[in-house]
Amino acid sequence: MKKIIFFLCTTILALSPFLPAQAQEAMHINIYGPGQKKINLLVSQALALQESGPAPDEVRDVEQTLYKNMEFLPFINIMQPEDILGGTELDGVTGKDIDFKRFALSRADLLLTLGWVQEGAGSVRVELRAFETFSGKLLVGRGYVITKPYQTVEAVNRFCAELMQKLTGRNGFFRSTLAFVRKNDGHKEIWTSTPQGRSLKQITDFKQYCLSPAWNWKGTMLAGTLVGDKKHELIIWSKKDKRLRRIQLAGNTIISPAFHPDGRLFISIDRYGNPDIYSLNAEFEVEQTEVKNWAIDISPQFDRKGENMVFVSSRLGNPHIFLLDLRTRKVKRISYEGKYNTNPDISPDGRYIAYSRRTPDGHRIIVHDLKTNTERQVTHGPGNDEDPAWGPDSYFLAFSSNRTGEYRIYLATRQGDETKMIPTGPGEATAPSWNPAVGR
């Protein structure tokens, strides 16, 4: 008996380390939304990959352009060199040469490296890489040979477009074009530029009032309105041969042309004394009545599928936004607040409608979500914010505002992030139109 008891005690003692002393507890937590919607990005110092003299101007331009491009992105926070342990100098530009730990400890999420090699007179090879510091993973790595000044911007834009695609699934911002109206010497002409305000080009030179630029969906044509002495004319600019056509239509006014994805041009003309919306054929002849009403109907815009058309109508007594289903011909009211809602644009993905609403504080840009039937004010002045135009990514919005006293083009997002001004040169700038074709 004593032996049995002794055996049991010994066994229990021997097994006791393997028995759970106490039951482990677990708790469950939900975290909704990140604490910060911006990620920290650091651009390291440019590094010569071979023995050479001082960095050429092309390298400086690449670095400057990279900084400026990143500043446009509202989800990027650019870090300063003193925020980084040990500074921003690197021993190399590839992953194996970089100790990512010090960048991760400094809370840098992304690291951009720039290496360069002088390859003869007037030719510089530039290597751009974007790393994720937490994992050390290379997100984007590209090399470019720059022989002419304009190639600097093109190289950086391509790299930034790839990086943005990697981070967000969208890349339209760095590979697209804006058209807008700029006032100089008392005239208004149509200009184009990139959304970063580069490559400014004057399209029209009528020395009159050219208004309402509108791109076709292939990015090969621009339509606009020329305000003549007695009546309006339709102008069509071809990107291919740089040719400008002037077309006269029935009626006296031509308002807000817009291309349908199938190539037809929709336009508001007062054919019978009252502005209604018509579609034109390939020869720009009136083909079909799309919206006819006793009231004023103007400003048609389409989504990428061409199934829905948003427009402005005063059929209720005040200008409001409406949506026409082109298949069923049913009209749905969109705006209910305010008494003056104009300049609608529907996002290429067809989900959001941006428009301008007059408030006691001035016009503001409103974004209506067709899926949730909710809306959000995304700009806050001061002054008047008008003419919203969606970017091809259905995320960025260009609009015009006189918040500084003079009308300029600004960038916003559908989430209401901080706005940024697009430099468009001297003179008031209004009526932005975003080329929906990326890379054109």
Next chain:
Amino acid sequence: MILVFSLYPPFQGSRSFIDLDKPVYEVELVNFPQKKPTSKAEKIPAKAPEKPKADTGLKKQVQPRIPKAPPPVEIAQKKKKQPAALKKKEDKPRKAPSTQAPPTPEKVLASAMADIEKNAQPEKREEPETPDYLAQALSDIKQDVKQRGPENPGSSGTSTRESLYGGLVEARIKENWRFPGIDDTTPLSAKVELRINSEGKILETTILDSSGRPDFDRSVKKAIAETRILPRPYNQRLQKIVISFHSQEL
């Protein structure tokens, strides 16, 4: 007595004396880039804005003591300036704030300690949790739990302490969670299990349910890695915390 000394000689081998009353600091080892002798590339982007405060002399004294983690206040105050615009300003060397006689070591130490106390962050582990500090934290969380109401999904049990602790954990991890908020149309969720010790230190992280987006999963793991230490658990038996990260706000 002689026998005792012979068995326990004070300097036998590599044995050293460890004072268990002193706190232990964990540090990360990093490699700083080696300075190159020739200036191949001029320092184009080193055009950081000038520091607004003139206490650089004291900061130089203090740097060996304070880990150089960027204080959030200073980062928030910095403007996003382009490096080229600030190049000329950076050329000037920093000047000493005054031309008085060099301070004595005692004064320097006193100033450095005052600076440390001023800049010490609330979540520094070496700071003991005084009753006032804990009471204030619990009070803040109570208010937060009250606002959320009884259907607060963040608390799994009926225990108030559990809810309060869950709120503390959520707040601490969330402040380190950074993810670009560009796509609010596709909700993402990932479930992660943390294993912690009795001090709240995160020992292990395991992704139970991936969001399907590697970048989202990495952002979550990074948030946990940067947090490193959670508040001391209210219950010694609490060793696992399961967190569901959602990309969209409630």
